[in-house]
Amino acid sequence: MSQQRLKIEVARAALKYVEDGMTLGVGTGSTVNAFIDELASSGVRLEAAVSSSEETTQRLEKIGVRVIDLNQTGDLELYIDGADEVDEHKRLIKGGGGALTREKIIAAASRKFVCIVDASKCVGVLGEFPLPIEVIPMARAMVSRKLVGMGGRPELREGFTTDNGNLILDVRNLDLVDPVRVENEINQIPGVVTCGLFAKRGADVVLVATENGIESR
Numbered sequence: 001m002s003q004q005r006l007k008i009e010v011a012r013a014a015l016k017y018v019e020d021g022m023t024l025g026v027g028t029g030s031t032v033n034a035f036i037d038e039l040a041s042s043g044v045r046l047e048a049a050v051s052s053s054e055e056t057t058q059r060l061e062k063i064g065v066r067v068i069d070l071n072q073t074g075d076l077e078l079y080i081d082g083a084d085e086v087d088e089h090k091r092l093i094k095g096g097g098g099a100l101t102r103e104k105i106i107a108a109a110s111r112k113f114v115c116i117v118d119a120s121k122c123v124g125v126l127g128e129f130p131l132p133i134e135v136i137p138m139a140r141a142m143v144s145r146k147l148v149g150m151g152g153r154p155e156l157r158e159g160f161t162t163d164n165g166n167l168i169l170d171v172r173n174l175d176l177v178d179p180v181r182v183e184n185e186i187n188q189i190p191g192v193v194t195c196g197l198f199a200k201r202g203a204d205v206v207l208v209a210t211e212n213g214i215e216s217r
């Protein structure tokens with residue numbers, strides 16, 4: 001099965017969590033795009049959505065979903081999003097598309113986070129995928145030096161600005177055997193807006209599309 005087909009299958013599986021009248025948190029990326037396509041043809045009528053990126057907002061509005069600001073609503077019942085890597089404890093690396101900050105905010109505001117991935121995203125230990133970190137532009141060099149001090153190899157994502165007007169450092173070589181500790185440590189560096197580790201608040205449910213069907217973790 002093609003990777004795109006797997007994304008469509010897992011997107012469809014996520015629909016069973018979505019109910020008419022919900023205000024839904026919606027993430028960013030190609031798997032979420034497949035989810036939005038499936039949502040469009042599902043007949044489900046959302047009350048509204050809270051979106052994690054400009055791209056997702058455009059796609060949701062195109063299928064007729066009203067997108068509201070998180071400040072206009074209370075906690076969300078459900079958040080659907082993809083990930084770049086998932087471990088067996090449902091801890092994640094996110095931010096390959098640069099939307100990690102808004103994604104982390106919406107995850108924190110949601111009672112249930114359903115993460116949708118294909119099997120290629122599942123790993124034993126996080127860190128094969130370079131860890132995205134959103135930084136305030138004036139802190140770029142200083143934050144990079146601190147990350148080097150932690151054993152990392154940061155690289156500026158060239159030509160990329162986040163929806164919040166900041167930069168992304170993609171960091172290789174960090175030891176992520178204890179991702180909660182590393183997430184805490186990186187969060188303490190002044191100038192870091194968000195670390196792409198979702199370890200303290202990982203997913204509540206991970207749906208994995210495999211060649212043999214959908215696995216739920």
Ligand SMILES: O=C[C@H](O)[C@H](O)[C@H](O)COP(=O)(O)O
Nearest residue numbers: 029030031095096097098099
């Ligand atoms: O910033 C982007 C998000 O964290 C995405 O959820 C992540 O990059 C996975 O995207 P995709 O579904 O395209 O692999």
